[in-house]
């Protein structure tokens with residue numbers, strides 16, 4: 543797992559990572575652990591969390607998994623409490639839990655739309671709101687994983703577009719409200735990232751993969767490591783004066799809107 547950073551940027555910090563059992567969030571958790579942070583992984587399935595914790599421990603890091611659904615405020619409160627008891631004061635919150643399925647607005651029920659809003663937007667609010675009492679100190683940092691869907695429309699993704707736009711405005715508003723306590727609040731909006739569940743579903747063949755890659759200005763998908771390095775930067779002292787920012791990391795894809803990418807997909 544290559545990183546552009548070499549030092550222990552998060553030495554003795556404690557990070558609480560929702561959706562940390564797999565994908566981009568797990569890679570971020572691994573990167574935080576490589577830089578000295580103790581990691582609480584939070585998700586819906588204990589087995590998955592245990593496997594993810596074992597991966598971090600095998601790399602020499604410290605990690606534990608706590609089951610909680612971000613839609614359940616009390617479950618998140620309880621996971622935060624266990625984290626503090628197990629590892630000490632919490633310094634970093636990574637809100638990564640998200641849900642997605644491709645469906646046209648007319649192809650999903652009110653409950654289908656609500657389920658993604660509840661996981662992505664309400665879940666991020668719940669986690670930030672519950673974590674505030676742990677985080678209210680200078681040096682604390684919150685990073686939420688958004689998406690370029692927050693500011694460009696993607697067909698078949700009305701629920702995700704609406705939810706992620708909400709996540710980014712939540713980021714900016716909490717940055718304003720919590721700045722005086724010393725808590726920084728930022729978002730990352732990844733574009734197409736290789737070896738994620740989403741991209742596996744979108745590009746099942748090498749041909750589609752290559753066509754999609756050619757529709758991106760940098761001509762390739764991003765890597766989980768590139769998102770992990772950005773999250774590491776945002777949670778480190780190197781970003782001490784950055785709050786309320788939404789960092790786009792997408793190889794330039796969103797500069798073209800969703801049209802080029804979607805037509806590569808349809809013609810793929």
Ligand code: COA
Pocket residue numbers: 640641642643644645649650651652653654655657658661739740
């Ligand atoms: N098309 C249309 N509607 C769908 C759907 C699809 N592909 N998949 C789920 N839904 C609807 C369901 O029909 C249900 O609505 P209904 O009650 O009116 O029938 C609603 O969404 C909730 O489904 P359910 O499976 O009960 O929700 P859940 O809370 O268990 O799961 C999801 C949440 C729907 C987001 C599910 O896809 C999920 O768990 N995803 C987690 C993993 C993931 O998405 N990772 C990618 C992150 S980017």
